[in-house]
Amino acid sequence: MKRASMLSLGSLLALALILSLGFLLSVWASSPAQEAPAQAWAGHEYQRFRFVSEGQRKGIAAADRQLLKMTEDRMLLIDNGSLEDAVKYYGEVAKRFPNFPQKDFLKSGLADVLTYFGYTPLKAGDLQRLDPEILMNYGELLKNVSNPNDFRGFAPIAKDELLVTRFFAPKIISVKVLPAKEFGWRKVVWLKARRGSSAEKDKVDSFLLLFNFASTDPKFPTGKAAGQIQSMITPRYENPPNNHLSAYFLVYNALTGQCPEADRNGNVVVKPCTPGQIGFHLTASFDANDLPQANYFVPDACAQCHGTSGTGEKKAKVNYLDTDHWYDRVRPPDGDFKQVAQKDVLVGGGSQALRVIYKLNERIRAQNQAVDPDSFQLRATAKWLDLHQDCRNESPNCTDKSWLPTYRGFKKPGSELVWTPGNEVDEKLLPRLNQACFRCHSSFSYHVFEKATVAGKKDTIADYVGYGFMPPDRKLDDATKKAIVDLVKKLP
Numbered sequence: 450m451k452r453a454s455m456l457s458l459g460s461l462l463a464l465a466l467i468l469s470l471g472f473l474l475s476v477w478a479s480s481p482a483q484e485a486p487a488q489a490w491a492g493h494e495y496q497r498f499r500f501v502s503e504g505q506r507k508g509i510a511a512a513d514r515q516l517l518k519m520t521e522d523r524m525l526l527i528d529n530g531s532l533e534d535a536v537k538y539y540g541e542v543a544k545r546f547p548n549f550p551q552k553d554f555l556k557s558g559l560a561d562v563l564t565y566f567g568y569t570p571l572k573a574g575d576l577q578r579l580d581p582e583i584l585m586n587y588g589e590l591l592k593n594v595s596n597p598n599d600f601r602g603f604a605p606i607a608k609d610e611l612l613v614t615r616f617f618a619p620k621i622i623s624v625k626v627l628p629a630k631e632f633g634w635r636k637v638v639w640l641k642a643r644r645g646s647s648a649e650k651d652k653v654d655s656f657l658l659l660f661n662f663a664s665t666d667p668k669f670p671t672g673k674a675a676g677q678i679q680s681m682i683t684p685r686y687e688n689p690p691n692n693h694l695s696a697y698f699l700v701y702n703a704l705t706g707q708c709p710e711a712d713r714n715g716n717v718v719v720k721p722c723t724p725g726q727i728g729f730h731l732t733a734s735f736d737a738n739d740l741p742q743a744n745y746f747v748p749d750a751c752a753q754c755h756g757t758s759g760t761g762e763k764k765a766k767v768n769y770l771d772t773d774h775w776y777d778r779v780r781p782p783d784g785d786f787k788q789v790a791q792k793d794v795l796v797g798g799g800s801q802a803l804r805v806i807y808k809l810n811e812r813i814r815a816q817n818q819a820v821d822p823d824s825f826q827l828r829a830t831a832k833w834l835d836l837h838q839d840c841r842n843e844s845p846n847c848t849d850k851s852w853l854p855t856y857r858g859f860k861k862p863g864s865e866l867v868w869t870p871g872n873e874v875d876e877k878l879l880p881r882l883n884q885a886c887f888r889c890h891s892s893f894s895y896h897v898f899e900k901a902t903v904a905g906k907k908d909t910i911a912d913y914v915g916y917g918f919m920p921p922d923r924k925l926d927d928a929t930k931k932a933i934v935d936l937v938k939k940l941p
C-alpha cells in the first residue's frame with residue numbers, strides 16, 4: 450500500500466499496517482547493541498509503526514510493557530525492550546533461584562540449567578541433535594549420546610521426566626511472498642525438575658527448551674543446528690503463592706557459537722559467541738521481511754505472545770501446540786506451504802508423536818489453568834485435548850489425525866455461539882480467518898476459533914480487513930478481502 454493512499458484514509462481507520470510479530474527464523478545474539486533501530490527504514494512503505502522512545506517508555510508502567518501497542522494516533526508502537534531491562538530481569542530471576550549452580554547468572558549457560566534440574570550429564574547438543582524417539586527411550590539415549598561414560602552411576606531418566614516433540618512450524622515462516630523459499634521446524638524439549646535437584650529445592654518445576662530450525666528444502670533439516678534457542682522455566686504453582694513469577698523467559702546462544710546481531714541500521718552482523726551461554730535478545734526481522742532486522746530483548750518481547758506483559762509476574766503461559774493448524778497449513782485448498790508433505794509435519798513421528806503432544810498439551814492446560822483460569826488460551830488448549838482424546842494415556846488407538854476448522858471452535862463463557870460444521874457462513878469464513886489471522890490471533894488479543902469474540906468484533910474486523918490494515922503480514926487480494934468482509938458481517 451502506498452503511503453499517500455494510507456494517509457488519505459486518514460484517521461478513519463488508522464490502524465497501523467505493521468509488521469508481524471513473527472520472529473522469522475532468526476538467531477540469538479550475545480552482546481547486544483543498545484541503540485534503537487532508527488533511520489534505516491525511514492523511507493519504507495511500511496511506516497505505520499515506530500519504536501518506542503526512551504521518554505515514552507518511562508511513561509509505561511513496568512508491568513504493562515508489551516511488544517506491540519496501539520497508540521492514540523493509531524500507529525503501532527514497538528517496545529523491543531533493552532539490554533538494561535534484560536539484565537535487570539535476569540537479576541530478578543536469579544534471586545528466585547537461590548540454589549542455582551552458577552553464581553553469576555549472566556555468565557551461566559544451558560549446562561548450568563541442566564545441572565540445576567538434575568540432568569548433569571545430558572548435553573544441550575545431544576538434546577538438539579537426537580530424534581525425539583531416541584531421547585525419550587533411555588536405553589537408546591545411552592547408545593546415542595556423545596558422552597556415554599558420563600552417565601555411569603546416573604539415575605536413569607524416567608518416562609515423564611523428558612518429553613520431546615518436533616514439528617513443522619508455520620508461525621516462523623514468512624507468508625509475504627509465496628511460495629515460501631525458507632521453511633521452519635521447531636523442537637520442544639520439556640524437562641521436569643528431578644527429585645533432589647536444586648531446582649526442586651527452589652520450587653522450580655520445569656525447563657522448556659525451544660530449538661528453531663530453518664531449511665530451504667521443504668523438509669526437516671536433519672543434522673543442522675538451531676539458529677536460535679528460546680526457553681521458559683516454570684515454577685511450582687502453590688497455594689498460598691510462593692515468591693516466583695508466573696513463568697520465566699530466557700534465551701541462549703546458538704550452539705554453533707555464531708550469534709547474529711542487528712546494528713542500528715538494521716544490518717545483521719554475525720559475531721562469535723560462547724555456545725549455549727545465556728543471551729539477552731533475539732535478532733529478528735518482521736514478516737514484512739524487507740524491513741531491517743532489530744534486537745528484541747527478554748522479557749518484553751516474549752510476554753505478549755505468551756499471554757502476559759512486563760516481566761510476566763502473572764499470567765505468563767506456555768503456548769499450546771496446535772497440530773490441527775499445522776496440518777491445515779500444508780493441505781489444499783488454503784495451505785500456504787503445500788510443498789511440505791503431511792508426513793513431515795510431525796517429522797515422521799505419526800501417532801507416537803501425537804501421544805507425546807497430547808501429554809504436552811495436558812501439561813500446558815494445567816499450567817494455563819494455574820496462571821489464568823479464565824483465558825481463551827486455556828479454552829483453546831482444552832478444545833484440542835477434547836478433539837484428540839483418543840491419544841490420552843498413550844492409548845494404542847491414538848490416530849495421527851487432524852480436524853477441519855469448523856470442528857475446532859470453542860465457546861466463550863456466557864455465550865452459546867460456536868463455529869458449526871455445515872453452517873454456510875462458518876464453513877466459508879473460518880478457514881479464511883484461520884489462514885490469515887490465526888498466526889497472531891491465537892496467542893494474543895483474541896482467538897479466531899472463539900466465534901462469540903469474533904462476532905463481537907465484526908465491525909472492526911470488516912473495517913480493518915476492508916482497508917487492508919489487517920492482516921499485516923501479507924496482502925490479501927480484493928476478492929479475498931471482500932469475502933471476509935461480507936462473511937464477517939453476516940455473523941450474529
Ligand code: HEC
Binds near residue numbers: 620698755768
Ligand atoms: C509472535 C508470538 C511469539 C513471540 C514474540 C514469542 N513466542 Fe514463544 N511461542 C509462541 C507460540 C505460538 C509457541 C507455540 C509453538 C508454535 O506454535 O510454533 C511458542 C512456544 C515457545 C516455547 C515452547 C513452549 C510453548 O510455549 O509452547 C518457548 C520455550 C518459547 N516460546 C519461548 C519464547 C521466548 C523466550 C520468547 C521471547 C524471546 C518468545 N517465546 C516469544 C509465540 C511467540
Ligand code: HEC
Binds near residue numbers: 518
Ligand atoms: C502478523 C500478526 C497479525 C496478523 C496475521 C493479524 N493481526 Fe490483527 N492485530 C495484530 C496486532 C499487532 C494488533 C494490535 C495489537 C493488539 O490489539 O493487541 C492487531 C489488532 C487487531 C484487531 C483490533 C484488536 C482487537 O482485539 O479487537 C483486530 C480486530 C484484528 N487485529 C483483526 C485481524 C484479522 C481479522 C486478521 C486476519 C484477517 C488479523 N487481524 C491478522 C497482528 C496481526
